[in-house]
Amino acid sequence: xxxxxxxxxxxxxxxxxxxxxxxxxxxxxxxxxxxxxxxxxxxxxxxxxxxxxxxxxxxxxxxxxxxxxxxxxxxxxxxxxxxxxxxxxxxxxxxxxxxxxxxxxxxxxxxxxxxxxxxxxxxxxxxxxxxxxxxxxxxxxxxxxxxxxxxxxxxxxxxxxxxxxxxxxxxxxxxxxxxxxxxxxxxxxxxxxxxxxxxxxxxxxxxxxxxxxxxxxxxxxxxxxxxxxxxxxxxxxxxxxxxxxxxxxxxxxxxxxxxxxxxxxxxxxxxxxxxxxxxxxxxxxxxxxxxxxxxxxxxxxxxxxxxxxxxxxxxxxxxxxxxxxxxxxxxxxxxxxxxxxxxxxxxxxxxxxxxxxxxxxxxxxxxxxxxxxxxxxxxxxxxxxxxxxxxxxxxxx
Amino acid sequence: xxxxxxxxxxxxxxxxxxxxxxxxxxxxxxxxxxxxxxxxxxxxxxxxxxxxxxxxxxxxxxxxxxxxxxxxxxxxxxxxxxxxxxxxxxxxxxxxxxxxxxxxxxxxxxxxxxxxxxxxxxxxxxxxxxxxxxxxxxxxxxxxxxxxxxxxxxxxxxxxxxxxxxxxxxxxxxxxxxxxxxxxxxxxxxxxxxxxxxxxxxxxxxxxxxxxxxxxxxxxxxxxxxxxxxxxxxxxxxxxxxxxxxxxxxxxxxxxxxxxxxxxxxxxxxxxxxxxxxxxxxxxxxxxxxxxxxxxxxxxxxxxxxxxxxxxxxxxxxxxxxxxxxxxxxxxxxxxxxx
Ligand SMILES: N[C@@H](CCC(=O)N[C@@H](CS)C(=O)NCC(=O)O)C(=O)O
Numbered sequence: 116x117x118x119x120x121x122x123x124x125x126x127x128x129x130x131x132x133x134x135x136x137x138x139x140x141x142x143x144x145x146x147x148x149x150x151x152x153x154x155x156x157x158x159x160x161x162x163x164x165x166x167x168x169x170x171x172x173x174x175x176x177x178x179x180x181x182x183x184x185x186x187x188x189x190x191x192x193x194x195x196x197x198x199x200x201x202x203x204x205x206x207x208x209x210x211x212x213x214x215x216x217x218x219x220x221x222x223x224x225x226x227x228x229x230x231x232x233x234x235x236x237x238x239x240x241x242x243x244x245x246x247x248x249x250x251x252x253x254x255x256x257x258x259x260x261x262x263x264x265x266x267x268x269x270x271x272x273x274x275x276x277x278x279x280x281x282x283x284x285x286x287x288x289x290x291x292x293x294x295x296x297x298x299x300x301x302x303x304x305x306x307x308x309x310x311x312x313x314x315x316x317x318x319x320x321x322x323x324x325x326x327x328x329x330x331x332x333x334x335x336x337x338x339x340x341x342x343x344x345x346x347x348x349x350x351x352x353x354x355x356x357x358x359x360x361x362x363x364x365x366x367x368x369x370x371x372x373x374x375x376x377x378x379x380x381x382x383x384x385x386x387x388x389x390x391x392x393x394x395x396x397x398x399x400x401x402x403x404x405x406x407x408x409x410x411x412x413x414x415x416x417x418x419x420x421x422x423x424x425x426x427x428x429x430x431x432x433x434x435x436x437x438x439x440x441x442x443x444x445x446x447x448x449x450x451x452x453x454x455x456x457x458x459x460x461x462x463x464x465x466x467x468x469x470x471x472x473x474x475x476x477x478x479x480x481x482x483x484x485x486x487x488x489x490x491x492x493x494x495x496x497x498x499x500x501x502x503x504x505x506x507x508x509x510x511x512x
Numbered sequence: 513x514x515x516x517x518x519x520x521x522x523x524x525x526x527x528x529x530x531x532x533x534x535x536x537x538x539x540x541x542x543x544x545x546x547x548x549x550x551x552x553x554x555x556x557x558x559x560x561x562x563x564x565x566x567x568x569x570x571x572x573x574x575x576x577x578x579x580x581x582x583x584x585x586x587x588x589x590x591x592x593x594x595x596x597x598x599x600x601x602x603x604x605x606x607x608x609x610x611x612x613x614x615x616x617x618x619x620x621x622x623x624x625x626x627x628x629x630x631x632x633x634x635x636x637x638x639x640x641x642x643x644x645x646x647x648x649x650x651x652x653x654x655x656x657x658x659x660x661x662x663x664x665x666x667x668x669x670x671x672x673x674x675x676x677x678x679x680x681x682x683x684x685x686x687x688x689x690x691x692x693x694x695x696x697x698x699x700x701x702x703x704x705x706x707x708x709x710x711x712x713x714x715x716x717x718x719x720x721x722x723x724x725x726x727x728x729x730x731x732x733x734x735x736x737x738x739x740x741x742x743x744x745x746x747x748x749x750x751x752x753x754x755x756x757x758x759x760x761x762x763x764x765x766x767x768x769x770x771x772x773x774x775x776x777x778x779x780x781x782x783x784x785x786x787x788x789x790x791x792x793x794x795x796x797x798x799x800x801x802x803x804x805x806x807x808x809x810x811x812x813x814x815x816x817x818x819x820x821x822x823x824x825x826x827x828x829x830x831x832x833x834x835x836x837x838x839x840x841x842x843x844x845x846x847x848x849x850x851x
Contacts, residue, residue: 169603169625169742174810184662185671185683195671267700288657288682368656369682378700379592435829459685463660470685473663476603476624 128388155256162479177475178203184470186461188377197472206466207488213383213462214449214492220388221448222441225395232400243396250393256454258390263382263458282362284370290375291363293368300357308347315339379460383452391448402437403429434507442500446493453489463488535741536747537799538583540608545587548574549607552592552688556713556822556829557613566590569822570611572812573632573738577754580804584848585811594687599624601680603741609751611738613686615665620739628788629738629751632815634835634844636730637669638708640715643725645702650729654679659692659701666706669732670803685808695715707734709831710824749798758806759847760787761814763838768813775806794850805850815845 166172182202185195190208193201231243267287271277276284276291284291315338322333336465351357363373406429414424429441455462456469463485471483540546541644550558550570558568566574566588575585591607602610603625614620614626615635639650639658647653650673660667662685674681684701686692693714696704704714708730715721738755740748761767764784766774771788779788785791798804812818819836824831837843 120691171625183671184667185674185681187683187685193673267695267698272699287698371655409763456687459662459687459691461685465685469596470662470667473599474619474668476619477597478600 142276157504168481170426171476174477174480175480177471177477177480180475182471183474186460186466188380188461198466199475202471203463205304206461206468209460209466210449210452210455210462210488211492213380213387213455213460215385216384217391217448217452218445220384221391221444224388224392225444226399228392228396229399229403232396233403247393247396249313250390251397255386255390255451256457258386259382259454262386263378266378266382269302273365276370277363282360284363286370287378289375290381291359291373291375294372294374294466296359296361298357298359300354303354304347304351304357307350308343311339311343311346314342318342327511347430364460379455379458380396380508382458383460387451387454391444391451394444394447398437398440398444399433402433405436406432418479426450431507435504435509438500438504438507442504445500449492449496450489534744535744537750538607538742540581544582546574546578546582546605546609547589547591548577548599549591549593549602549610549612550574552594552690554613554683554689554710554713555717556827556831557709558590558611561788567822569633569818570613572610572818572822573611573755573758575809575811576758579750579807579811580757580800581756583807585807595661595666596665596687596729598663599626602626602739602761605741605797608747609738609740612737613707614739615707615734616737616739617665625742626739627742627748629740629748630755630847631735631737632755633709633736635707635709635734635736637666637705637732637734638711638730639727640696640724641702641727643723647727650727650731651677651679653690653703655681655683656703657682657684657701658693658703658705659684659686660705661686661692664706665732665734670705673731678798689714707736709736709829711829712829713823716830724787746799750800753798753850754805754808756814756847756850757787757808758812758818759838760807760814760850761805763840763847766809766814767817768810771806771809775803783850 116220138214163173178200179198181196183195184197184202186193186202186205188209189205190212191201191205193205228243228247229238232247234240234243270287272284273284273288276286278284282293302474318333318338319335322335325331325333361372363370363375365371376498410428412423414428419427452462453464456465459465467481468485472478475481546576548571550566550568553559554568556568558566558570561567571590574588574590579585591601591847593601593607593612598610598612598614599620601607610626611632613633613635616631618627621628639653641647652673658670658681660683667683667685670681670683682701684695686695687711689706692704694705695701695716697718704711706714708726711726715724715726718724738751743773760783761771764781764787766784766787770801774784774791775788778785782791784795787805789795789804793802795802795804813821819831819833820826825832833841833843835844837845837851839846
């Protein structure tokens with residue numbers, strides 16, 4: 116028996132495996148995976164070697180050292196003696212603040228724009244169109260710089276502040292607003308508000324059950340509004356408005372007391388929201404137009420009025436189309452918030468990924484932290500939106 | 513900015529391992545160009561002029577090194593960096609040497625793994641403010657909005673100073689000197705703080721310099737000097753002796769105008785002879801030829817020439833020598849001898 120005879124069946128096995136579509140795809144996947152893994156391994160090994168060559172190690176102990184720098188916007192207790200870790204938390208909170216406010220505002224603006232784009236009124240329709248085209252086609256960084264520049268250059272200095280009802284003062288250093296000081300009775304009002312929400316949630320399913328079994332219809336919206344807003348509001352005034360407002364006062368260079376929203380926050384928030392809203396507007400418009408006209412016709416054939424058709428027939432179906440692309444807009448706003456650095460808003464990139472990195476020279480450590488943070492924010496948002504998407508999915512009956 | 517940091521991270525991760533640490537001289541000579549890390553723009557220190565040619569006090573040191581090493585002070589690629597990116601750029605190998613208003617500190621030396629060259633400008637941190645505010649002392653700055661460049665010793669000194677004096681302030685973080693000027697001009701901040709030399713340069717760039725003043729307090733020591741990466745002693749020596757040569761040339765009265773004459777033949781001053789290579793072979797000790805210092809001095813002149821041309825009393829920046837006068841003239845500029 117020669118060698119060729121031995122290898123013959125082997126070659127057969129390989130070619131047989133290769134010719135089989137299923138195993139071939141598995142083989143290709145294994146090879147691709149191995150290649151990617153090797154690439155990563157190689158890069159990490161290189162980084163380690165290069166760091167070693169200049170005598171640097173990888174060590175996260177610097178996180179406990181004092182940061183030694185001050186931060187302009189801190190929502191938690193922070194001084195220059197706090198640790199780099201605390202500075203990072205300040206950065207995370209600032210990033211999340213922009214993300215949450217941005218998602219909120221861009222959603223409202225975006226849905227409004229989307230509906231306006233479908234308006235039969237020529238003027239509103241075209242205005243929305245122009246807004247969307249302009250905003251979408253200018254890089255978001257320019258929007259941020261533009262709005263920041265407008266606030267800083269166009270608004271007056273603290274000593275000539277725009278006075279809004281002797282309570283709020285708009286200046287180029289920020290908007291100084293009264294800050295609420297809650298008295299004890301206020302917590303009662305808050306309690307009523309929370310009870311209102313719980314009641315409304317229960318009442319909604321109760322009303323639906325009654326309607327399903329008896330056909331009796333309750334004005335759920337109005338009753339909920341009364342429970343959530345009306346009752347706490349009445350209680351608030353009966354209890355003698357248990358919130359004291361601390362009004363900012365001009366002292367020396369700037370206003371003191373009250374609270375301040377800095378130009379950097381406003382610029383970033385407004386710019387990101389307006390920019391993202393343009394995309395959301397198009398997504399909403401596309402989502403609504405994608406629901407076939409037949410649905411609306413069928414609905415009116417049943418005698419359902421126009422606004423109920425919209426809220427019961429069109430929007431629930433449109434949402435299914437809207438949610439996935441909307442998710443990626445929410446991810447964009449969160450990631451784009453890192454452009455904060457351009458105007459010195461102290462987010463994650465500016466704190467741990469910027470000053471801490473630079474003052475300690477821990478590039479690898481800081482950048483790894485920053486990457487992991489953004490990754491986890493994105494995954495959290497995706498997970499939530501996926502959950503929501505599943506919830507509103509067409510359930511086959 | 514952020515992009516550069518990611519780029520540097522990418523460079524550290526990149527496929528080809530960085531060239532070995534030693535041998536920067538060979539790398540630079542093979543490339544035929546010196547990558548010199550400078551500022552994005554501080555008039556008088558390092559900034560492109562109207563023709564796009566980099567000029568300034570720090571730039572002259574880049575050119576002197578290029579002249580010593582490559583024989584031509586023009587063979588420099590300037591790598592502009594912000595306060596935050598400069599060390600990453602240097603350490604990742606994007607730059608060969610750094611001359612960028614950089615304060616020598618213990619942590620930068622030991623922890624950031626830099627090797628500092630001799631101090632070429634003794635400085636301290638000051639405050640620039642509008643005269644109309646009527647403030648005369650930094651102690652009266654409580655509650656002020658202050659523009660600071662991030663990633664600098666400036667922001668650390670500032671935090672310390674206000675803490676020690678028990679006053680508060682609003683830090684307004686900026687990335688570059690230009691952004692600082694924009695924000696200060698727009699009154700986003702009451703005060704701009706950085707090294708006094710940088711403030712002089714900034715003040716000269718304002719619309720009406722006479723409406724602004726620098727407060728008397730100097731709150732820190734800022735010994736500014738060049739730097740290279742750790743791990744290449746020969747390259748560090750080259751930087752060190754080029755800077756020293758510039759100071760020694762001033763001591764000895766060797767200028768860009770008369771250096772050729774002095775170098776033509778050995779004179780009767782052995783110090784000049786050693787500096788210019790007409791006696792002994794000092795250049796060989798740092799891997800260069802005999803005329804290394806002749807070329808360095810020809811490129812941008814000696815210390816005094818460069819100072820006067822770029823930032824001296826007759827320039828818009830108008831700095832006097834002060835601490836930076838030679839030790840024989842009441843300053844503390846004192847270079848180790850070439851022997
Ligand atoms: N000496 C300080 C501060 C250096 C610094 O950044 N200075 C400013 C103003 S003099 C500067 O060079 N800016 C350059 C730029 O923005 O391009 C340090 O080394 O940290």
